[in-house]
Amino acid sequence: MWNRIWQLHTPPKVRNFVWRACSDILPTRTNLYRRKVPVDPACGICQQHDETVAHALWSCPMARNVWALVTGKLQKRSSEVKDFYVLVRGLMAELSPKEMEVCATVSWSIWNARIRYLFDKKQTQPCDILRGAMSLLQDYQRLCQ
Numbered sequence: 001m002w003n004r005i006w007q008l009h010t011p012p013k014v015r016n017f018v019w020r021a022c023s024d025i026l027p028t029r030t031n032l033y034r035r036k037v038p039v040d041p042a043c044g045i046c047q048q049h050d051e052t053v054a055h056a057l058w059s060c061p062m063a064r065n066v067w068a069l070v071t072g073k074l075q076k077r078s079s080e081v082k083d084f085y086v087l088v089r090g091l092m093a094e095l096s097p098k099e100m101e102v103c104a105t106v107s108w109s110i111w112n113a114r115i116r117y118l119f120d121k122k123q124t125q126p127c128d129i130l131r132g133a134m135s136l137l138q139d140y141q142r143l144c145q
């Protein structure tokens, strides 16, 4: 699984991000709370659930709105995911490397949109989050050819 993450044909920052997300070391509110940082572990966007990696990148309504725009096998996946590592392991078994690269870059893009919203109060539309991810991925792959 880790080898497959490192072999993804995405910008290195995306591979590194997916590795950190799967290792559960992203600074989500739940992880900060666990490290005794005085924050409310609830999601800063929907306030409905604790902000775990799986919630932030997959189950949060904000993330769902982006994933809803991604066509293919991802659509059939349940929105209820407890563990991001388990989700990625399942996706790796099912998706082609190309689809996995899209999935990784969209996750990275969702995370960055969350940061922009939570820290700069700037809201990014789901279609712009997806478009940003796709153009980053395409530019990178074009440059590498």
Ligand SMILES: [Zn+2]
Pocket (backbone or CB within 6 Å): 043, 044, 045, 046, 047, 048, 049, 055, 059, 060, 061, 062
């Ligand atoms: Zn949320």
